[in-house]
Amino acid sequence: MNQMVSMIPITAVALPFLIGIAIFFTGKNKKLMGFLSSIAALLSLALVSALYSMLVRGNMDVCCPICFGAGFTFCFRVDWLGLFFAGITSLLWVASIPYSIKYMEMKFPDSRARFFGFFTLSAATAIGVTMAGNMLTLFAxxxxLTIFTYPLVVHAETPAALKAGKKYLVYLLIGEMFLLFAVLSTPEFAGPRAFAKIGLISSEIGSKMLLVLFCSYIVGFGIKAAIFPFSNWLPTVSIAPTPVTGLLHAVAVVNVGVYGIMRVILNVFGIELVRSMGVGVLLVFISGATIIYGSLMALRQDDLKRRLAFSTVDYISYPILGLALLSPTALVGGLLLLVTHAFLKLSLFFCAGAIDIQTGKTKVSELSGIGRRLPFVSTCFAIGSLGLIGMPLTLGFVGKWYLWQGPMETGQPSAMGVLIAGAILCAFYLLYVVYVLFFKQSNVDFVCDLQLNWTMLFPIGAGVLMGLVFGIFPKGLLLLVNNVTMCYFGG
Amino acid sequence: MSFVLHLPVLMVAVPIAVAVLISVLLTFKRNIAFVLSVLTMIFCLISSLFLMVKVITEGSFVYYVSDWPPPWGIEIFIDRLSVYMLLLIAIVGLISIIYSELYIKKVLDHQKIPFYYMLVLFLIGSIVGFVISGDIFNMFIFFEILSLSSYSLVAISGDREALRAGFRYLVMGIVSSLFILLGLGFIYSVTGTLNFTQIALRVKELSDLTVIQTGALLLIVAFIIEAAIFPLHVWLPKAHGKAPAPVSALLSGLVIGIGVFGMIKVVYYILPGVYPVSFVVFFRGLISVGIILGAIFALFENDLKILLAQSSISQIGFAAIGVFFFSYSGLMGSMLQLLNHAFAKSALFLGAGAVIYKTGFRNLDEMKGIGKRMPITMGFFAIGLASIASIPMTCGFVSKYYLCLAAIKQGLWGSVGAILLGGFLSLLYCLRIISCIFFEKPDSKVEVKEAPLKMLLPLGVLAFLTIFFGVFPRAAFVLIEPGVKEILGFLR
Amino acid sequence: MLKASFSNLIYVVSMILFLIGFYAVAMRPSLIKKIIGINIMETAIFLFLIGIGNKKGGASPLVVEGIEKYVNPFPQAMVLMALVVGVGTTALALILAVRLFECENGEKR
Incomplete structure (x- = not known):
């Protein structure tokens, strides 16, 4: 692979970051604030697409090391895996901006400068994580990202929000403690272009130490990806404003966790070493447990956002499962499901937010009859749910098609069982909401006091539409995903 | 550039001379004390910049006061690390003095103001003397002056709590300086000299190290008291919590850091390589406990300034633990942590002082939601907290990164655990403060405005420096990287 | 053991004094007794330092014809300096104690 030194990766992170800082000083000037937020999102999307075209043209990895002194090197580098995640985040970031501006105006008119400042900073850092060139940059x-999302979680400033914020931080910071240990124990963690290599760790350091490091990494990244014993923070933070729950806690933050686990297995350890250590099964077990746990908990939730958050817990484990099966087909499936989840779950969360704004209802049991009042939102919700379940003609179907081949290839029937159970449970907890929306008779009459305008409806529609379009024409996306897997599985 | 050679002595002499001058002038012209102190500190800052250029280009040098070589004369030993410390002292000193003007007028009687500046200058002069002196006895003398002015500064407000805190500090401090005297007696009895380099040479020829080890132990314990490491930290929370804010900034930012620098002097300059493993393990254990306990105390404290003081115990533990790693990364981490603590903790104390100046609030409960009324002051305060909590892009992250790296490289899992857990707990107490001052709803409606510019500016400079050295730690590496390599060379 | 103690009498005495002083500082609640304890500790250390410089049969360190053996003057100079510092510290300690006493008993000057 050719190497090319370019400033674009760092610009794609630093420019939105600086704009985010500038937003804090806009104060009462709402127009400027909205303008700067959109500019930051658009800029990052433009730069990410520029990087994409560079990768497509020369298959180069673009990197930009900054040495701060002995053993303290920051490096930004873009390869297919990083670009894949950066692309999802930046695309959805742009899509969510109009919705967020409108939503915040209606729901939380106070201290919006702080909200959009931290929102931009979080999204920029989430993209930055995926462009990190070595472990040190990634960790920093x-x-x-954890720190910047905290003010967003507690934005409502209610005691419940503060409590949720505390829980959020304690969970994630404990994970980061493990992660820091693992990162610093990895040789070459700060080397420039460390991620250009496969296998930063050699098996020479002893099998016990290898296992300790592997577990620390999985705990460190896994807490952010909400894997089973550590998944409770995610539903708790659904108390945050909907754009945060939607973009950050269903897309950016959890994706970063998944990205971390992928980096660890694909780059730090390497497929071969993971295979010889036999820890793939461990990861299959963990992600399977997460899928079952998330689905079962989602079934029991009455609060719509909490239900969706548990559904995130469930769904975000599919890519991890796909990775853990250590087969290229399963990984392709996992990555496709990640895209599905990002688009559709964002739409679902935005639907929930729109329903909340329109009618003030947040509980599933109260939603009866809303389908007729808010046809567009409810239809989008239904299509999104079907997409997540994996109906044909949606991207979810394509993803599951590939993912389900994984257990057959590698001969792990238990994983197959988990997939089937997960799909059934997923259908139950999402379709029940759709059922309530459309078919349950409402006995309470309510008033729609606000008219939603296109700024809020557009992102919802766009997300669902993209899920459909990619489901019908999956070829372009498959090409990208194949590029990612080819780097690590060859052929 | 030969005048640069005389600058270290002048950096001691000028503040002390000005202090004496102020105490003579004090019957009339009270305002002149402030102006004179600021000018003195600017002189110190410029001199240390000159010294920095000198040591970067030509390396460390030795200076004999009035050309008398040791063992008769006083030797001054300037290397990169001491210049680094001098820079920290000059910057934090200057900033604290500028900040003092308004604050001190509010909290102290008018007659005491010149005395305050006098004591601060004595403190600065003696710290400089402590850092540059090349023999233990001078170290002892400067340590005594330093301690005397610190006790007086803690107790200067004259209220009961402050006097008590000052007295307790005084008792511990005197014991600590007597330990130094005893320790240097032990060392002198076997080596017959008090000069650093000569002691280091003689020690190599000795066959029985018991006496030297006793001496070293006494010296280290003395500095442990001064640096407020775990079992001997009891004086610190009240002393730093009850002193006026700029004094707390100086004491917490510089003086306890000087305790750690004293340890570095003992362990690397004076008596390199005489320590049995059990010593080192014992001290590392103590410091680890201190790191965690200090952070836990801070987690449950309500008085903001005492909370910050408790956090100092934990933070200075980070700096001290690196001394006992005997490795390049460990010492780098130590020195960076001294810088982090000097800037960030001073910024925090000055920020807490700004709140006290404006509202009189001392407890965290009263400060709910104050971040919205004083966004700029509290913004700088938050940057200081971020650095204490070792968030990336602040110098706290760089220092803890090096410390943790050093511990992992040597396989010291206990220390690794202590550093990680300590960092985690620091994050928790910092976030507790942040959530309190920014996100909680205030109980009372009090009209508060932003702190005056003369207080904001020093705070801003400190916050800027914390971020600057976090993003460009290379700026600090210029001095400490070769400096650390040089003193590690003494071990061999 | 006993003989060794006798030959090093000065060190033994200074250690005992040091411990007595330390006991007073650490254990006695009275501020004045603490200050006295500090002074006893100081004296003990001075004794120790003088003891280090002492030589059996040495003359005082003044250059006089015909005397070869001098006591080491260096520790004595150190003790002199430390004495000065000690007086200063004691003075400060006493001032603080007096002010504290005044404060606690509600007396104002």
């Missing part, structure tokens, strides 16, 4: 941005 990863921790910054």
């Amino acid at each position: 941005l990863y921790e910054l």
